[in-house]
Amino acid sequence: MAVGTQYLAEQQPKLSTTSLVLGAIAIAALIAAPFFFYPVFLMSILCFALFACAFNLLIGYVGLLSFGHAAFFGGAAYYTAHAVKVWGLEPLTGILFGAAGAAAMGLIIGFIAIRRQGIYFAMITLALSQMFAFICLQVPFTHGEDGIQGVPRGHLLGIIDLNQPLSMYYVTLAIFLFGVFAVWRIVNSPFGNILKAIRENERRAVSLGYRVDRYKLGAFVMSAALAGLAGGTKAIVFQFATLTDVQWQMSGEVILMTLLGGIGTMIGPIVGAGLVIALQNYLASSQFPVTVLIGIIFVICVLLFRRGIVGEILELMKRKPKGNV
Amino acid sequence: MVSTQPILSATGLTMEFRGFVAVKDVTLSVNEGTIHALIGPNGAGKTTVFNLLTKFLTPTRGQISFRGNDITGLKPAEVARLGLVRSFQISAVFPHLTVLDNVRVALQRPKNLATQFWLPFSSLSVLDDRALELIDAVNLSAYAHLTASELSYGRKRALEIATTLALDPAMLLLDEPMAGMGHEDIGRIADLIRRVAKNRTVLMVEHNLNVVADLCDRVTVLARGEILSDGSYATVSADPRVREAYMGTEHE
Ligand SMILES: Nc1ncnc2c1ncn2[C@@H]1O[C@H](COP(=O)(O)OP(=O)(O)OP(=O)(O)O)[C@@H](O)[C@H]1O
Ligand SMILES: [Mg+2]
Numbered sequence: 001m002a003v004g005t006q007y008l009a010e011q012q013p014k015l016s017t018t019s020l021v022l023g024a025i026a027i028a029a030l031i032a033a034p035f036f037f038y039p040v041f042l043m044s045i046l047c048f049a050l051f052a053c054a055f056n057l058l059i060g061y062v063g064l065l066s067f068g069h070a071a072f073f074g075g076a077a078y079y080t081a082h083a084v085k086v087w088g089l090e091p092l093t094g095i096l097f098g099a100a101g102a103a104a105m106g107l108i109i110g111f112i113a114i115r116r117q118g119i120y121f122a123m124i125t126l127a128l129s130q131m132f133a134f135i136c137l138q139v140p141f142t143h144g145e146d147g148i149q150g151v152p153r154g155h156l157l158g159i160i161d162l163n164q165p166l167s168m169y170y171v172t173l174a175i176f177l178f179g180v181f182a183v184w185r186i187v188n189s190p191f192g193n194i195l196k197a198i199r200e201n202e203r204r205a206v207s208l209g210y211r212v213d214r215y216k217l218g219a220f221v222m223s224a225a226l227a228g229l230a231g232g233t234k235a236i237v238f239q240f241a242t243l244t245d246v247q248w249q250m251s252g253e254v255i256l257m258t259l260l261g262g263i264g265t266m267i268g269p270i271v272g273a274g275l276v277i278a279l280q281n282y283l284a285s286s287q288f289p290v291t292v293l294i295g296i297i298f299v300i301c302v303l304l305f306r307r308g309i310v311g312e313i314l315e316l317m318k319r320k321p322k323g324n325v
Numbered sequence: 326m327v328s329t330q331p332i333l334s335a336t337g338l339t340m341e342f343r344g345f346v347a348v349k350d351v352t353l354s355v356n357e358g359t360i361h362a363l364i365g366p367n368g369a370g371k372t373t374v375f376n377l378l379t380k381f382l383t384p385t386r387g388q389i390s391f392r393g394n395d396i397t398g399l400k401p402a403e404v405a406r407l408g409l410v411r412s413f414q415i416s417a418v419f420p421h422l423t424v425l426d427n428v429r430v431a432l433q434r435p436k437n438l439a440t441q442f443w444l445p446f447s448s449l450s451v452l453d454d455r456a457l458e459l460i461d462a463v464n465l466s467a468y469a470h471l472t473a474s475e476l477s478y479g480r481k482r483a484l485e486i487a488t489t490l491a492l493d494p495a496m497l498l499l500d501e502p503m504a505g506m507g508h509e510d511i512g513r514i515a516d517l518i519r520r521v522a523k524n525r526t527v528l529m530v531e532h533n534l535n536v537v538a539d540l541c542d543r544v545t546v547l548a549r550g551e552i553l554s555d556g557s558y559a560t561v562s563a564d565p566r567v568r569e570a571y572m573g574t575e576h577e
Contacts, residue, residue, distance in 0.1 A: 048565040085553055099443050190449055191442035202420040205415070207379065208492060209405035211437070308357065 026146035030173055039165040040237070045277045046176040047234040051135055052257040052269030053183050054226035056244045059255075060264030061187050062219045063199045067122040067251050068109060068129030069227050073101040074246030075132060076228030081148040081241035084325030091154045091162060095175070102228020103221050105132070110220035114213050126248060153233055168237060175233050179226050184266060186222055195219055256294060259301050262308030272311055332496055332526050333358040333378065333409065335468040338387035340373055340550075347373045349550040351387070355543075356494070359529045360518065361477040362537045362558075365547035367572060371412050371530045374547065375498050378412045378528075380404045394493070396411055408495035412502060414530070420474040424484055427473050428456040448512060461485040479506035482513065490521060497521070503536065538562075544550035546570070553572055 033042050051073050058064050068290035080098030083089040089097065113124040136142045143149075162168045186192055198205045198212050205212055235241045244250065253276065261272025276294070283290050305312045334354035340347050348370045355361045363371050376382040378389060389397050390401055391409050399407075419427050428466045435438040441448070457564045460469050463483040468476060473484060502518070503511045514537055518527060531537050537544060537558060544561045545556040548570040554561045561567055 004388045066473070103445075177348070185334065186442045187447070188446040189442045189444050190438045190446070193430060193440050193449065194433060196422065197419050199423055201417055202415070204417040204419065205430075206401050207381075207405055207411050207413070207486070209402050209434055211400075218440070219441070296417065296576055 004285040007194065008192070009145075009248070010199075017095055019242060027177070027206075027299045031188065033167045034166055036272060039169040041206070041277075041281060042205065043169055043172045043237045044234075044281075045274050046172050047230050047237060048257065048277055049270040049273035049289045050176050050179040050230035050233070051227050052273045053180055054223050055229060055254045056224040056263060056265075057183050057186065057226065058219060059258065061192065061195055061199070062116075062216055063254075064120075064216065064220070065122045066113075066220075067224075067248070067255070068125030068127075068132075069223075069254055069293045070246050070250035071109065071129035071132040072106060072224040072227035073231035073254070074244075074250060075105055076102040076231035077235040077245050078136065080153060080232035081151045081227075081235040084236065085148060085151045086141075090156070090158060091170070091236050092171075095229065095236060098319045099225050099228035099233025099237065104227035104229065106221040106224025106228075107217070109193035110224070114217050116222060121224070122238050126251070128249060129246070130248060133243065135247070136243060136246050142241075145243065147240055148235075151239045151241070153236055155308075162236065171291050172233055172237060175229060175245045178318055179229055180266075180270070182222075182226060187266075191215070191218070233287075253294075256298055256301075258308075260297060262314070264312030268308050268310035329535065330357045331355060331509060332393050333389070333528070335374075335378060335389045336387060336408050338374065338377055338389070339385045340370075340377055340382060340387045346375065347550050347573055348384075351547070351550075351552055353545060353552070353555075355528050357526055358521050358522075358524075359542040360529070360540055362541040363530050363546045363547060364534070364537060365546060365553070366530070366559060369377050369547040370550040372500055373545055373550075375411055375500050375530065377388050377432060379409060379498060381411075405492070405494075409498070410489050410494035410496070411498040412485050412489050413562045414500040414504070416478065416485055416505075418473040418476075418481050421472055423470055423472050424460060424476070425453070425456055425469045427484055428488050428491050432456055435492060445560075456491070457539075459491050461486075462490070462517060463487045463491070464510075470500050483510065486517065494525065496526040496528070499527065501530050501532065503531065503533060511536065534562075 003020025037223050055066065055069050058066055076098035079101040080094045082096035083097045084091055109128045111127060112128065113121055118122055137144055153168060154159050156171055160171070162171060192212060194205070196213055198210065198215055202212055231245060257272035257276050258269045259272070260275060261270065278292055279293065283293065301308065307315055331354040336352045338351040351374060363374065365371055373382065377384045380396065380399055384397070388395065391404070391407060394406065394407065396404055405576070419430060420431065429449055429452045432455060433449070436452060438449065439451065453548055457469060460466055463486055465480060465487065468480065473481060476484060482502060482505060486499070487522055489497060506514065506556050511533070518529070518540060541558065543551060543556065544558050546561055546567050552568055554564040554567050
């Protein structure tokens with residue numbers, strides 16, 4: 001079957017030489033970056049980039065718009081902060097605990113929301129995450145408006161001192177790379193192929209015997225867990241967890257980052273997160289109101305380049321003549 | 326292979342859409358191993374009957390049983406898992422997947438290779454031989470590497486049949502499988518249906534009466550949601566009520 005073999009050589013998402021080279025350059029740049037920029041600034045980008053990648057797993061590859069991802073990001077930050085500060089957990093274990101907590105919340109919220117379509121799904125996730133934000137304000141362990149402050153960074157696996165900015169940076173980078181790889185693997189897996197099929201034609205997938213709600217729920221939980229990984233890491237990096245991270249504005253911000261970079265592209269959310277964080281950082285010292293600018297960017301994205309920066313570039317690169325055979 | 330044992334039977338199926346009765350008291354039984362045609366003028370309710378039988382719609386009244394199990398309360402995915410698999414009147418492919426991937430998606434579930442999110446995409450290559458076999462059976466080998474959206478309408482239908490056959494179902498429901506196909510392709514698909522029906526049951530909606538006459542063991546005629554006639558092609562085509570129902574839609 002010559003045709004099939006030829007297909008396999010061309011189409012399988014094996015990393016092409018170009019993307020391998022570009023990836024290697026990007027990783028080298030990330031390794032060198034803390035010598036040129038503030039590590040805290042970079043770590044903030046990495047945490048939000050991972051958060052956006054996790055969010056993109058859901059909107060870009062399942063087609064579900066969650067307006068409640070802050071619950072997983074901010075929830076995990078609380079869990080990790082509490083586990084490390086109060087229970088004295090080792091930091092990596094604490095981060096994994098936060099991610100597990102986010103996954104459990106993903107299971108509950110996803111279970112309730114997954115049968116809804118489109119805007120109803122977005123509204124239910126928003127409502128449930130706001131409910132969670134309210135709980136966070138009320139329960140004692142989150143310390144209300146103050147949040148959990150002074151979380152010790154501690155020693156990774158009892159060995160590496162994370163109070164050293166560079167050590168903290170490289171650990172964050174490793175977690176980020178792991179998370180991005182996880183998204184890539186999930187999307188390009190047998191499971192990912194079914195997700196793609198469901199997004200393309202849900203009725204057909206059902207008629208082939210797929211219990212599509214379970215696949216969607218599975219993806220939702222994975223997305224929540226990875227968002228939690230980002231949130232837990234952020235709590236260790238910044239040594240606190242507050243209400244800001246569980247509120248709806250945070251859900252909106254991650255939507256913006258993903259939209260700006262390019263929904264459904266592997267590196268779009270990373271680019272989007274980098275730009276938004278850099279802008280916020282830059283404008284923090286000026287008088288210009290950040291929210292206004294974010295709003296303007298949002299409108300421009302929706303009106304002019306819906307595919308996002310990376311999406312538009314990819315589209316320009318692959319444009320080819322169309323025709324049916 | 327033709328038996329008199331019903332594999333699928335429906336009793337008193339009724340479907341109302343906000344007061345409009347699209348399907349009215351339909352009682353139908355399909356014998357195991359037969360090719361059974363469901364025909365009728367446009368808007369007769371054929372597709373709606375398919376939707377009811379495969380549980381894409383829940384009947385207002387009535388009961389459906391498949392291989393002796395009551396499936397009236399099941400979800401559509403469960404019906405498919407029992408071996409009652411349908412195709413759609415409006416061609417249902419996964420447009421941005423390649424032809425090969427379309428068929429592999431169908432193969433993944435029966436081969437238990439659908440939930441592994443940790444395995445590389447290349448692990449799906451174990452399905453390739455079977456997938457290419459199925460693609461070859463509908464004469465699409467030359468297009469295996471194209472995305473489904475690049476195929477002509479007739480070839481999309483052929484792909485849909487290959488995808489449906491990938492599940493190796495006990496019973497196939499085909500909704501106008503040959504619509505939009507050229508002469509040659511119709512002959513090929515008719516042959517294919519005859520071949521695959523050797524060890525399974527087929528219920529098909531078809532407007533081309535030559536094909537029905539040639540292929541089907543039994544014909545049920547539906548008009549305005551009700552069963553008008555049921556029997557061999559000769560019996561049914563001699564029925565004056567059937568002729569009457571087809572008047573005015575003769576341009577078909
Ligand atoms: N979801 C729905 N809501 C309301 N009416 C519907 C719905 N689905 C079908 N109908 C109506 O039910 C009737 C039967 O439609 P159906 O599609 O089953 O006919 P059909 O026999 O398959 O016709 P065709 O040969 O054109 O495919 C039509 O009058 C149609 O308008
Ligand atoms: Mg129809």
